[in-house]
Amino acid sequence: MKLKILKDRLNESIQHVSKAITNKTAHPILQGIKIEANVEGITLSASDSDISIQSFIAAEENDRTVIELERPGSVVLPARFFSEIIRKLPHDQAEIEVKELFNTVIRSGTVEIQIVGLDPDEFPSLPQIDSNKMVTIPSELLKTLIRQTVFAVSTSETTPILTGVLWQLSDGILKFTGCDRHRLACSQARFETNTDVHPESIVIAGRTLNELAKLLPDQNTLIDICFSDNQVLLKINSILFYTSVLEGTYPDTSRLIPQTFQTELVIDTKMLADSIDRAYLLSKEDKSNIVRLDMKEDRTIEISSASSEIGKVTEQLQTNELNGERLKISFNSKYMLDALKVVDSEQIFLGFNGPTHPIVIKPLHSADHLQLILPYRTIN
Amino acid sequence: MKLKILKDRLNESIQHVSKAITNKTAHPILQGIKIEANVEGITLSASDSDISIQSFIAAEENDRTVIELERPGSVVLPARFFSEIIRKLPHDQAEIEVKELFNTVIRSGTVEIQIVGLDPDEFPSLPQIDSNKMVTIPSELLKTLIRQTVFAVSTSETTPILTGVLWQLSDGILKFTGCDRHRLACSQARFETNTDVHPESIVIAGRTLNELAKLLPDQNTLIDICFSDNQVLLKINSILFYTSVLEGTYPDTSRLIPQTFQTELVIDTKMLADSIDRAYLLSKEDKSNIVRLDMKEDRTIEISSASSEIGKVTEQLQTNELNGERLKISFNSKYMLDALKVVDSEQIFLGFNGPTHPIVIKPLHSADHLQLILPYRTIN
Numbered sequence: 091m092k093l094k095i096l097k098d099r100l101n102e103s104i105q106h107v108s109k110a111i112t113n114k115t116a117h118p119i120l121q122g123i124k125i126e127a128n129v130e131g132i133t134l135s136a137s138d139s140d141i142s143i144q145s146f147i148a149a150e151e152n153d154r155t156v157i158e159l160e161r162p163g164s165v166v167l168p169a170r171f172f173s174e175i176i177r178k179l180p181h182d183q184a185e186i187e188v189k190e191l192f193n194t195v196i197r198s199g200t201v202e203i204q205i206v207g208l209d210p211d212e213f214p215s216l217p218q219i220d221s222n223k224m225v226t227i228p229s230e231l232l233k234t235l236i237r238q239t240v241f242a243v244s245t246s247e248t249t250p251i252l253t254g255v256l257w258q259l260s261d262g263i264l265k266f267t268g269c270d271r272h273r274l275a276c277s278q279a280r281f282e283t284n285t286d287v288h289p290e291s292i293v294i295a296g297r298t299l300n301e302l303a304k305l306l307p308d309q310n311t312l313i314d315i316c317f318s319d320n321q322v323l324l325k326i327n328s329i330l331f332y333t334s335v336l337e338g339t340y341p342d343t344s345r346l347i348p349q350t351f352q353t354e355l356v357i358d359t360k361m362l363a364d365s366i367d368r369a370y371l372l373s374k375e376d377k378s379n380i381v382r383l384d385m386k387e388d389r390t391i392e393i394s395s396a397s398s399e400i401g402k403v404t405e406q407l408q409t410n411e412l413n414g415e416r417l418k419i420s421f422n423s424k425y426m427l428d429a430l431k432v433v434d435s436e437q438i439f440l441g442f443n444g445p446t447h448p449i450v451i452k453p454l455h456s457a458d459h460l461q462l463i464l465p466y467r468t469i470n
Numbered sequence: 471m472k473l474k475i476l477k478d479r480l481n482e483s484i485q486h487v488s489k490a491i492t493n494k495t496a497h498p499i500l501q502g503i504k505i506e507a508n509v510e511g512i513t514l515s516a517s518d519s520d521i522s523i524q525s526f527i528a529a530e531e532n533d534r535t536v537i538e539l540e541r542p543g544s545v546v547l548p549a550r551f552f553s554e555i556i557r558k559l560p561h562d563q564a565e566i567e568v569k570e571l572f573n574t575v576i577r578s579g580t581v582e583i584q585i586v587g588l589d590p591d592e593f594p595s596l597p598q599i600d601s602n603k604m605v606t607i608p609s610e611l612l613k614t615l616i617r618q619t620v621f622a623v624s625t626s627e628t629t630p631i632l633t634g635v636l637w638q639l640s641d642g643i644l645k646f647t648g649c650d651r652h653r654l655a656c657s658q659a660r661f662e663t664n665t666d667v668h669p670e671s672i673v674i675a676g677r678t679l680n681e682l683a684k685l686l687p688d689q690n691t692l693i694d695i696c697f698s699d700n701q702v703l704l705k706i707n708s709i710l711f712y713t714s715v716l717e718g719t720y721p722d723t724s725r726l727i728p729q730t731f732q733t734e735l736v737i738d739t740k741m742l743a744d745s746i747d748r749a750y751l752l753s754k755e756d757k758s759n760i761v762r763l764d765m766k767e768d769r770t771i772e773i774s775s776a777s778s779e780i781g782k783v784t785e786q787l788q789t790n791e792l793n794g795e796r797l798k799i800s801f802n803s804k805y806m807l808d809a810l811k812v813v814d815s816e817q818i819f820l821g822f823n824g825p826t827h828p829i830v831i832k833p834l835h836s837a838d839h840l841q842l843i844l845p846y847r848t849i850n
Contacts, residue, residue, distance in 0.1 A: 203784075
């Protein structure tokens with residue numbers, strides 16, 4: 091392999107595939123980036139046990155010559171050093187030449203770098219995915235679904251399936267659900283489809299979705315998602331993102347969600363979030379995170395928290411609507427803050443069925459996004 | 471104590487004094503900020519064993535009413551919570567009222583916060599400093615002196631005096647020196663003075679100077695520095711910064727600095743820094759940080775480093791001058807990078823006296839800034 095390539099374009103692709111590299115892996119080949127060059131361009135690949143990312147750079151892009159190929163070939167180079175040194179090369183162009191035993195020379199100006207490369211045949215091959223089961227959705231929808239659910243997944247490995255987000259695909263609707271034992275977040279998006287899609291139900295690790303979200307472009311673009319039994323492939327412009335699917339059965343959470351409420355409350359989202367944030371400041375000093383919501387006979391509520399060492403925060407908020415039974419309820423302020431942060435609506439609906447039943451949180455005029463928080467059982 | 475105060479101005483002063491609060495201290499009173507209010511304004515104080523910071527807020531500033539005093543008094547409030555809650559208050563103004571047993575109530579809009587306050591009489595009193603021994607220097611000079619020396623102090627507590635920077639004051643010159651066992655950095659500034667100043671020589675902890683640098687304003691202003699036997703006081707606008715002086719005798723470093731050189735080299739500072747940076751990338755993979763500089767018979771030098779696992783970086787640089795004996799010398803690339811980063815000069819002078827003697831680094835046309843790095847003894 092021998093070629094010249096524009097440094098910035100190479101750097102961009104390295105940053106994309108590097109998201110698949112974790113430090114936890116012991117195998118040196120998985121700490122590397124595989125580079126394959128042919129007349130069309132070069133393909134970079136990186137992989138850990140859960141995620142694989144591939145990024146293609148075409149030899150010509152928008153009438154600009156990106157790569158001058160002299161000899162095709164392939165090699166695996168150590169990801170961290172390769173990434174850092176390419177970024178710091180003195181010139182716009184880098185020459186990469188693979189010599190005997192995969193020893194690789196990178197030249198740029200008067201700089202010459204020799205890197206011990208590895209055999210690309212030892213690099214794991216990427217999964218084969220049948221692209222018959224494919225849907226296409228806008229990247230912004232996918233970004234919203236991830237943002238509104240991924241924070242709620244469990245961080246405990248005692249129930250591995252709950253560390254992932256459930257994706258449920260049915261005709262024209264993609265629904266995400268994340269939950270741990272204390273809260274639940276689900277969000278769904280409707281999208282246009284020309285083909286009949288078989289219903290799918292898979293679970294993808296929260297960590298993977300956080301990496302995926304970083305790869306989604308700022309500008310809205312269409313993403314192809316291909317499903318297979320144990321893998322999902324996302325095509326994001328010139329990037330292929332492969333992820334394995336978590337094994338196990340996701341619990342049926344639909345029965346947890348109440349359809350009627352004894353108490354219904356509508357309030358300005360930011361006003362409530364700011365208030366919970368102040369109460370959280372104090373509640374976290376006691377590491378309890380307990381905040382209390384106390385409904386008054388008029389349309390006001392009182393938010394309060396206390397720490398035996400520091401003191402007490404109390405404030406009154408005006409609601410827009412407060413109907414039904416008044417109650418005092420305690421909950422985790424951090425969970426409520428997380429929930430309020432991802433609501434894209436100026437006003438928010440909260441539904442209650444007594445102080446020991448889950449609190450339901452929804453944007454005022456949408457049924458596509460719903461969250462649920464279990465209250466604390468405290469002495470009132 | 472009872473008063474109303476503009477939130478943003480209070481917040482600013484809290485940020486200033488908070489720099490004196492460390493988490494290491496066990497005494498609760500030192501985790502607090504002391505607030506004293508009288509007709510002139512309020513004074514905030516914070517202190518750990520080494521640093522004390524006081525910030526004054528005048529009741530009227532630039533024809534604007536900042537504080538409305540109802541009742542003078544004082545209290546100590548827990549720094550972290552007080553700082554966070556003031557920043558997050560819903561309105562521009564906060565009311566602070568100290569009640570019996572130093573219980574303090576903060577009100578802003580419909581928010582009411584009760585904080586368990588502490589007795590201000592238990593707060594340590596600030597040092598008394600004789601302001602006869604005072605010099606005045608521009609804040610930018612002080613900032614430069616700190617930046618060019620503080621990084622070189624020792625981080626090891628085995629020789630405590632070397633964890634500080636030596637300040638030497640003589641008529642019209644303030645000189646800073648920082649060194650550990652491998653490198654030395656000194657920088658001096660000349661300033662105008664109307665009075666005779668007694669020579670002073672004190673050592674101030676590097677950690678303290680890093681905090682001080684953060685308090686120096688972006689805009690150049692005059693700073694008063696008052697010296698006493700075991701304390702230094704700096705007056706920075708409305709802030710008083712007290713620091714204790716490290717005990718012990720600072721080594722005489724002047725004899726380490728060679729006056730003549732067997733080899734003299736002049737080179738573009740950024741070009742050398744970029745090159746050392748690339749070599750550093752590789753050298754740090756081996757945790758050795760060793761980089762080699764090899765002088766050629768013409769006016770070029772070769773910078774190289776190698777890692778047994780990853781590979782080798784080599785590059786040729788054109789010098790502007792290279793006179794005297796050619797040599798091969800190895801040194802710590804991280805130390806050289808640190809040194810080059812603080813040089814405010816496009817071209818740099820490096821002086822050598824053989825491969826085992828210190829390397830001297832100076833800006834090309836200034837004698838006010840000098841650094842020294844010990845080379846590694848390696849097999850050539």
